[in-house]
Amino acid sequence: MSxxxxxxxxxxxxxxxAAAAILAALPNYKMTAMVNVIASLLTxxxxxxxxxxxxxxxxxxxxxxxxxxxxxxxxxxxxxxTSVFSxxxxxxxxxxxxxxxxxxxxxHAMYQIMMFGMNLAFVSNNIGLMWVAVELATLTTVLMVGIxxxxxxxxxxxxxxxxxxxxxxxxLFGTILVYMAAQPVVGEGTNAMVWSVLIEKxxxxxxxxxxxxxxxxLLGYGTKVGLAPLHAWLPDAHAEGPTxxxxxxxxxxxxxxxxxxxxxxxxxxxxxxxxGPGPLMVTMGLTSLIFAAFMLYRRRDxxxxxxxxxxxxxxxxxxxxxxxxxxxxxxxLLHMVMHSLTKSxxxxxxxxxxxxxxxxKISEIRGLTESHPGxxxxxxxxxxxxxxxxxxxxxxxxxxxxxxxxxxxxxxxIPLVFGLLIAFGALLLRLTGLAFxxxxxxMAPVEASYVPMYSHxxxxxxxxxxxxxxxxxWFQHVAGILG
Amino acid sequence: MNGLTFDIAHLLAGxxxxxxxxxxxxxxxxxxxxxxxxxxxxxxLSVAWQAYIQDAHHLYITAAIALVFKAIVxxxxxxxxxxxxxIHRDIETAVGIGPTMLAGIGLVTLSMVLMLRVTPEADPLxxxxxxxxxxxxxxxxxxxxxxxxxxxxxxxxMSLENxxxxxxxxxxxxxxxxxxxxxxxxxxxxxxxxxxLFRIRERFDSVDVGALDDYRGERR
Numbered sequence: 001m002s003x004x005x006x007x008x009x010x011x012x013x014x015x016x017x018a019a020a021a022i023l024a025a026l027p028n029y030k031m032t033a034m035v036n037v038i039a040s041l042l043t044x045x046x047x048x049x050x051x052x053x054x055x056x057x058x059x060x061x062x063x064x065x066x067x068x069x070x071x072x073x074x075x076x077x078x079x080x081x082t083s084v085f086s087x088x089x090x091x092x093x094x095x096x097x098x099x100x101x102x103x104x105x106x107x108h109a110m111y112q113i114m115m116f117g118m119n120l121a122f123v124s125n126n127i128g129l130m131w132v133a134v135e136l137a138t139l140t141t142v143l144m145v146g147i148x149x150x151x152x153x154x155x156x157x158x159x160x161x162x163x164x165x166x167x168x169x170x171x172l173f174g175t176i177l178v179y180m181a182a183q184p185v186v187g188e189g190t191n192a193m194v195w196s197v198l199i200e201k202x203x204x205x206x207x208x209x210x211x212x213x214x215x216x217x218l219l220g221y222g223t224k225v226g227l228a229p230l231h232a233w234l235p236d237a238h239a240e241g242p243t244x245x246x247x248x249x250x251x252x253x254x255x256x257x258x259x260x261x262x263x264x265x266x267x268x269x270x271x272x273x274x275x276g277p278g279p280l281m282v283t284m285g286l287t288s289l290i291f292a293a294f295m296l297y298r299r300r301d302x303x304x305x306x307x308x309x310x311x312x313x314x315x316x317x318x319x320x321x322x323x324x325x326x327x328x329x330x331x332x333l334l335h336m337v338m339h340s341l342t343k344s345x346x347x348x349x350x351x352x353x354x355x356x357x358x359x360x361k362i363s364e365i366r367g368l369t370e371s372h373p374g375x376x377x378x379x380x381x382x383x384x385x386x387x388x389x390x391x392x393x394x395x396x397x398x399x400x401x402x403x404x405x406x407x408x409x410x411x412x413x414i415p416l417v418f419g420l421l422i423a424f425g426a427l428l429l430r431l432t433g434l435a436f437x438x439x440x441x442x443m444a445p446v447e448a449s450y451v452p453m454y455s456h457x458x459x460x461x462x463x464x465x466x467x468x469x470x471x472x473x474w475f476q477h478v479a480g481i482l483g
Numbered sequence: 484m485n486g487l488t489f490d491i492a493h494l495l496a497g498x499x500x501x502x503x504x505x506x507x508x509x510x511x512x513x514x515x516x517x518x519x520x521x522x523x524x525x526x527x528l529s530v531a532w533q534a535y536i537q538d539a540h541h542l543y544i545t546a547a548i549a550l551v552f553k554a555i556v557x558x559x560x561x562x563x564x565x566x567x568x569x570i571h572r573d574i575e576t577a578v579g580i581g582p583t584m585l586a587g588i589g590l591v592t593l594s595m596v597l598m599l600r601v602t603p604e605a606d607p608l609x610x611x612x613x614x615x616x617x618x619x620x621x622x623x624x625x626x627x628x629x630x631x632x633x634x635x636x637x638x639x640x641m642s643l644e645n646x647x648x649x650x651x652x653x654x655x656x657x658x659x660x661x662x663x664x665x666x667x668x669x670x671x672x673x674x675x676x677x678x679x680l681f682r683i684r685e686r687f688d689s690v691d692v693g694a695l696d697d698y699r700g701e702r703r
Contacts, residue, residue, distance in 0.1 A: 208600070
């Protein structure tokens with residue numbers, strides 16, 4: 001492919017796949033946790049090398065362009081930090097007997113297969129291959145959500161499986177319709193599924209067919225994004241699976257589905273007579289935001305609370321991309337990156353908190369900053385960030401979303417700001433109970449890995465203070481591509 | 484397009500929709516599975532016919548998968564599971580049969596109106612296949628939402644997936660069809676039968692998904 005002997009794209013795909021095979025064979029859990037971390041680190045390095053190596057020309061199956069590099073690097077970075085967190089989390093689960101050694105072998109192999117599926121979805125240039133990759137990533141997470149085999153975990157996994165399958169089916173139907181629209185123009189065969197070919201010729205496609213296809217794709221992949229009427233799987237899956245999986249679900253898998261929606265949105269935007277994707281996405285985004293904001297008030301389970309907060313933020317991101325235009329797209333991209341970093345950091349903290357307290361119930365956790373200052377303050381910073389307070393990164397991206405809405409569609413800003421404020425109130429209300437007051441619940445000292453959560457929070461903090469110029473230029477460029 | 488080949492393709496796709504309707508009013512698990520096996524046989528015939536008229540030999544593989552796996556292996560396996568679990572009683576439908584049938588008619592009308600309107604220029608055969616396929620997909624969804632039993636939800640999902648295969652084979656020259664049908668078969672075999680039913684039985688002694696609802700997290 002490229003003239004280099006080192007092929008970064010192949011490495012991104014090959015390392016997780018090979019690691020999964022090795023991990024399935026290794027019996028010792030300490031070693032597998034190490035291998036998991038190392039494989040994730042190598043994948044991250046391979047992803048970073050995409051910036052410096054020459055890009056291969058888009059092939060029939062794989063593509064690397066300015067858009068997906070952002071997603072791949074974010075994905076592999078959070079994948080790596082989560083694997084570090086997972087190593088310490090898993091050790092505790094093994095001690096308490098919630099998981100056994102064979103479970104862990106399965107868990108680690110699945111973790112790498114999931115990384116493989118997500119990376120494949122990002123680099124695929126073929127809409128059929130992208131569908132297969134998203135499906136693969138989803139199925140592995142279904143298995144991991146059910147790993148505790150409790151009533152709740154099984155119900156969550158079953159619900160996730162059924163809703164996810166329906167989403168998968170609708171997305172495949174949409175993919176077939178895109179092929180049908182492309183086939184008269186591009187001709188039969190693989191080329192009519194290659195995204196880089198489709199985007200060049202999209203203007204000549206039958207607009208009505210393409211519009212219907214997009215609706216199916218938006219509903220199908222939107223189920224995975226967790227958009228409001230289709231979100232029912234998301235809180236359960238987050239609450240009942242192992243916490244590292246909650247972190248990657250919120251931080252990464254939702255982005256994968258979002259990325260698929262964005263690719264098809266570009267296709268639709270290239271066809272002038274087709275329906276505008278904007279209004280649909282704006283509506284779904286706003287609905288998710290406001291719905292999730294209200295749902296935040298009634299949560300009793302700490303992981304569910306943050307799962308609803310993920311729905312809220314995906315709503316904001318979809319809203320921003322739905323509005324379109326350079327500023328809103330920039331804000332959407334920035335918000336997506338900030339949300340991934342912050343939310344996974346919060347889940348890292350929550351995972352350890354649930355372990356030391358022995359419960360996920362909000363009412364049984366109090367005074368964390370006194371009993372466990374390291375975790376408590378990480379949670380405080382994380383929630384302050386996710387609620388959108390200055391000076392952290394999410395404040396900036398939310399501010400950009402709101403100001404671009406005011407500039408272009410002032411009426412839409414009213415429900416947007418309303419939703420943001422409702423969510424803000426709910427999060428701070430819950431936070432004061434969790435973090436301050438007299439400590440309640442388990443007081444045992446904690447062997448937490450602070451590095452992943454604080455490094456994420458430091459990045460979010462730094463982004464709120466100062467964004468380096470090359471990064472801004474890159475994001476502006478990508479926002480320009482997104483139209 | 485030769486009139487007869489078109490008519491045969493039309494007949495097979497139309498029968499699939501009809502059999503999907505038959506699934507809606509089955510109230511015994513065994514009967515539902517038998518109807519599904521019939522669905523799979525007709526799908527295999529339809530795919531084989533498409534393979535013949537499009538001269539696309541790889542589609543014969545998809546047809547063979549549908550025949551062997553979906554019409555024989557899965558139904559036999561499900562029969563065994565049901566017998567072992569001792570749940571060969573009535574299906575607890577969440578919605579009555581009358582409203583379900585009416586909803587089914589509405590969905591078929593909807594998909595006909597929608598698909599025929601947006602594809603005026605497409606190849607007539609592919610066009611009608613697509614309209615039928617969407618009907619089957621929507622009817623499959625309807626089966627899934629009107630049943631409370633995990634086995635019948637799986638059957639609903641499989642009939643939905645048959646609709647997808649029909650659409651994919653109808654789209655002339657579509658790549659990856661065989662791969663997708665293999666992937667779906669693996670998905671069904673692995674996840675559904677292997678993992679979930681086994682575990683759900685192990686933990687609940689019931690495959691009634693309604694029993695799961697009691698454990699919804701917020702009610703603790």
